Amino acid sequence: MHAIGSCAILSIVKNSGKRDKTFGEEKGTLGHDVDELFQLPLAEFIGARNALAARLKQIGRANDATLVKTLAKPSVSAWTVNQLYWNHREAFDSLLKAGQRFHQATSGRAGKATDMRESLDARREALSHLADLATTLLQDAGHNPSLDMIRRVTTTLEAISANADGPTLGRLSQDVDPPGFESLASFVPGAATIKKTKEPVQTPAALRDARKLEETRQARIAAAKSSLQTAKKSLAEARARAQSLEAAQKQAEKQLREAEERLKKASAAVEDAKRTVDHASKELESLFRTTD
DSSP states (O other), X not given: OOOOTTHHHHHHHHXXXXXXXXXXXXXXXXXXXXXXXXXXXXXXXXXXXXXXXXXXXXXXXXXXXXXXXXXXXXXXXXXXXXXXXXHOHHHHHHHHHHHHHHHHHHHSTTOOHHHHHHHHHHHHHHHHHHHHHHHHHHHHTTOOOOHHHHHHHHHHHHHHHHOTTSXXXXXXXXXXXXXXXXXXXXXXXXXXGGGGSSSOOOOHHHHHHHHHHHHHHHHHHHHHHHHHHHHHHXXXXXXXXXXXXXXXXXXXXXXXXXXXXXXXXXXXHHHHHHHHHHHHHHHHHHHHHHHO
């Protein structure tokens, strides 16, 4: 894992224009242009970044052009988190709010265990939902939503939910480091009051193991859901093919029946014609005998 690349640069860009109250930066600002850059398909990032830098330089904004030129192309997992932020804001905000509620529940001296459990459950559901959306995003973009890929996405999402004042959302270039021991301990129920009990303190290694188990579980759930979606899609396609073949079979059977009816009529017409020919032949023979 790595911390977000170009943090200082993105921080400068972030403050280059007024933040729109509803979505992204104000149009016409450098921040808005950079927002649009990070919303593009990954394969278009470098070309669009260079074009933006060239345009800025052409209109006399050399400093801005240099700034844009240094923006790093996101990794696939970081790009996926960016797309979740830009295209699924409601689900993304649900994760952030769940993290905030948990921190609020644990920051007070009288933090209730019920509030902590509810906020943790909400955070877990938000992560699961975002993992599903990430799987679909990766598949639609032609990337492989592997177990490791989904794990990296969910780890970055966890880190963001644990530190709302961290990287600039929507502009990640690399995966975000998971929270340190102190931040991680804040997500463990009862960690805030562990010093007041006689229970043994959990070691950093134990917390890391617990976190890895949770990451693996979430990634497996996401992979299973991805497989289920693929299976459902295959089932729908198979049903469509079966329906098409059934319709074609019915049409062929109908055409066969019609052909059989036409054959019967043609056979009857042949028999009629044969009888007519026989009758005419007999009459002709009779006339010849009479003439003789």
